[in-house]
Amino acid sequence: MTTHVGRPAGAARERLLSVALDLFAVHGVSGTSLQMIADVLGVTKAAVYHQFQSKEEIVLAVVAPAVDSVARIADLAEARRSPASRREAALSGLVDLVVKNRRLAAVLRADPTVGQLIREYPDMVELSRRIGRLLTGPDPAPEIVVGAAMVGGGLMIAGMDPTLAEFDDEALRRHLLSGARRLLRVRTPGVGQQT
Amino acid sequence: MTTHVGRPAGAARERLLSVALDLFAVHGVSGTSLQMIADVLGVTKAAVYHQFQSKEEIVLAVVAPAVDSVARIADLAEARRSPASRREAALSGLVDLVVKNRRLAAVLRADPTVGQLIREYPDMVELSRRIGRLLTGPDPAPEIVVGAAMVGGGLMIAGMDPTLAEFDDEALRRHLLSGARRLLRVRTPGVGQQT
DNA sequence: GTCTATACGCTGATAGAC
DNA sequence: GTCTATCAGCGTATAGAC
Numbered sequence: 368m369t370t371h372v373g374r375p376a377g378a379a380r381e382r383l384l385s386v387a388l389d390l391f392a393v394h395g396v397s398g399t400s401l402q403m404i405a406d407v408l409g410v411t412k413a414a415v416y417h418q419f420q421s422k423e424e425i426v427l428a429v430v431a432p433a434v435d436s437v438a439r440i441a442d443l444a445e446a447r448r449s450p451a452s453r454r455e456a457a458l459s460g461l462v463d464l465v466v467k468n469r470r471l472a473a474v475l476r477a478d479p480t481v482g483q484l485i486r487e488y489p490d491m492v493e494l495s496r497r498i499g500r501l502l503t504g505p506d507p508a509p510e511i512v513v514g515a516a517m518v519g520g521g522l523m524i525a526g527m528d529p530t531l532a533e534f535d536d537e538a539l540r541r542h543l544l545s546g547a548r549r550l551l552r553v554r555t556p557g558v559g560q561q562t
Numbered sequence: 563m564t565t566h567v568g569r570p571a572g573a574a575r576e577r578l579l580s581v582a583l584d585l586f587a588v589h590g591v592s593g594t595s596l597q598m599i600a601d602v603l604g605v606t607k608a609a610v611y612h613q614f615q616s617k618e619e620i621v622l623a624v625v626a627p628a629v630d631s632v633a634r635i636a637d638l639a640e641a642r643r644s645p646a647s648r649r650e651a652a653l654s655g656l657v658d659l660v661v662k663n664r665r666l667a668a669v670l671r672a673d674p675t676v677g678q679l680i681r682e683y684p685d686m687v688e689l690s691r692r693i694g695r696l697l698t699g700p701d702p703a704p705e706i707v708v709g710a711a712m713v714g715g716g717l718m719i720a721g722m723d724p725t726l727a728e729f730d731d732e733a734l735r736r737h738l739l740s741g742a743r744r745l746l747r748v749r750t751p752g753v754g755q756q757t
Numbered sequence: 758g759t760c761t762a763t764a765c766g767c768t769g770a771t772a773g774a775c
Numbered sequence: 776g777t778c779t780a781t782c783a784g785c786g787t788a789t790a791g792a793c
Contacts, residue, residue, distance in 0.1 A: 379776075395674040397593035400768065412769080414777050422769070477672035477722075479590040499725065509729065513737035514744075516723045517716030521745075524715030527672075530694065531711055534704065542708035549709075549744040550716075574758075595786065609759050611788070760793070768785070775778070 380418050383408060388429050392470045392526075396426055396480035426484060433471050434491060436464050441497045450504040455556050457501035458518075458547055465522045466540045472526030476519065502551060514550040521546060575613050578603060583624050587665045587721075591621055591675035621679060628666050629686060631659050636692045645699040650751050652696035653713075653742055660717045661735045667721030671714065697746060709745040716741060 386407045390399040401422060405412045419425045440460035447453045465472045475481060485491040502515040525531055525543055534542070548555060581602045585594040596617060600607045614620045635655035642648045660667045670676060680686045697710040720726055720738055729737070743750060 393674060395590055395592050397590050398675060401770090402767075410776090411778065413771090413779080416770070417776060420770090473672075477668075477718075479588060480593060509733060510737050510740065513720075513726060513729070513734065514741050516719050516726055517712065517738070517741050517745075519723070520715030520717070520719030521712030522715070523719070524711050525708075528711045528714070531708060534708070538704060539708065542705050543712070545705065546709050546712045546745050549747070550712075550741050552744070596788090597785075605758090606760065607787085608761080608789090612758060615788090617787070758793105760791100762790085762792100764787105764789075766786080769783100771782075772780085773778100774780100775776100 377418075383415065383418060384425070384429055387425050388470060388474065391426075391429065391474045391478065396474070396478050423484065426481065430475060430481060430484075433464070433468065433475055434494070437461070437498065438494055440464065441494060441501060444501050445497070451553070451556070453501050454504055454551070454553065457498060458551075458553075459544060461498070461522060462540055462544045462547065465525050466536050466543070469526040472523050476523040477527070511551060514552070517550050518547045521550070572613075578610065578613060579620070579624055582620050583665060583669065586621075586624065586669045586673065591669070591673050618679065621676065625670060625676060625679075628659070628663065628670055629689070632656070632693065633689055635659065636689060636696065639696050640692070646748070646751065648696050649699055649746070649748065652693060653746075653748075654739060656693070656717060657735055657739045657742065660720055661731050661738070664721040667718050669721075671718040672722070706746060709747070712745050713742045716745070 383404065387399070387404050390403055390407065394403070401412050401415050404425075405415050408415070415425075419428065440457060444453045444456035444460065447456050485495075499515055502518060503511050507515070522543065525539060531539060545555070578599065582594070582599050585598055585602070589598070596607050596610050599620075600610050603610070610620075614623065635652060639648045639651035639655065642651050680690075694710055697713060698706050702710070717738065720734060726734060740750070
């Protein structure tokens with residue numbers, strides 16, 4: 368699933384999306400006005416409207432790359448043979464993604480505006496179901512369903528919690544992954560069971 | 563710590579706080595206007611302003627009971643003898659609180675407006691540090707620090723995730739508690755080690 | 758406790774000049 | 776691409792009548 372098909376990048380556009388993400392992370396989507404974005408960029412609101420026709424379009428553009436990444440993770444994971452291998456691939460992919468984009472995670476999962484927006488796109492709803500299935504495997508026990516939800520929350524928190532800011536990427540990645548495995552009752556996988 | 567000292571309840575006031583919480587949970591604090599609150603109540607904005615002098619006051623009043631509850635949990639937990647017993651008391655107290663107030667958790671931990679507000683009150687910052695220390699124990703390994711953060715995220719998600727809506731309180735409580743213990747690498751505690 | 762009326766800044770959004 | 780100018784509507788908040 369490619370959400371931002373063939374849209375020419377443009378440095379100004381990328382800059383706008385970057386400051387928008389920063390502001391969304393601090394104030395939430397509803398708490399961020401186009402004026403704020405324009406101020407940080409040092410331009411006027413009208414200049415912002417030149418690149419995006421509405422606020423919703425900005426939100427979608429901010430979220431799109433992450434959604435694409437998650438979709439790619441799901442694609443790769445689903446290509447594996449065993450449920451355990453699929454889960455492992457999804458898990459490590461998600462953890463990597465979160466660690467590499469710490470700011471983004473909170474905006475994606477916690478912001479009610481983004482949540483509503485995502486719920487309006489059937490593709491995104493289906494994507495989150497796919498991820499859920501990958502993490503729990505088929506016919507999961509209730510305990511594992513709750514565990515999978517907690518994994519989602521735990522990964523989200525990694526982007527928000529100031530306590531975790533001191534961790535470097537590699538350490539955070541390792542601890543998040545091992546925490547997620549404990550939640551899902553997965554033994555640290557050996558090497559032989561790839562693909 | 564009692565945040566709402568000696569304020570007479572008043573049925574209208576309680577009703578207002580309840581609908582405010584519902585709206586905050588769906589739209590976020592910034593995304594909820596006083597007009598929305600007034601509309602649901604079937605009154606005008608001015609009627610809302612009769613009971614609270616500002617929107618911030620409403621937010622604080624919504625959050626206050628939960629903050630008090632958390633403070634009481636911390637007090638009780640810190641009165642225990644061993645670190646393990648303190649952690650266990652804090653954990654089960656928090657899980658109970660979250661399960662009994664599913665709507666509230668997301669608003670409390672995920673909303674950026676609430677986060678900023680809380681950061682302005684030193685008492686609340688200190689409270690969240692106390693909870694963190696109770697969960698990790700003294701001198702925690704990095705793994706446990708990340709685990710404690712994930713517990714926070716996991717509990718928050720319990721109030722937001724529609725996947726978990728089907729669970730009844732008792733089942734959700736049990737699974738959240740066992741998930742949290744796995745994250746913190748705690749064995750299910752025996753009976754003899756209370757107080 | 759609730760109402761009407763009012764204040765004024767800021768919101769998202771548009772039109773047209775440079 | 777950015778600007779100025781402008782719009783209607785809504786945001787929080789106040790004053791005063793019932």
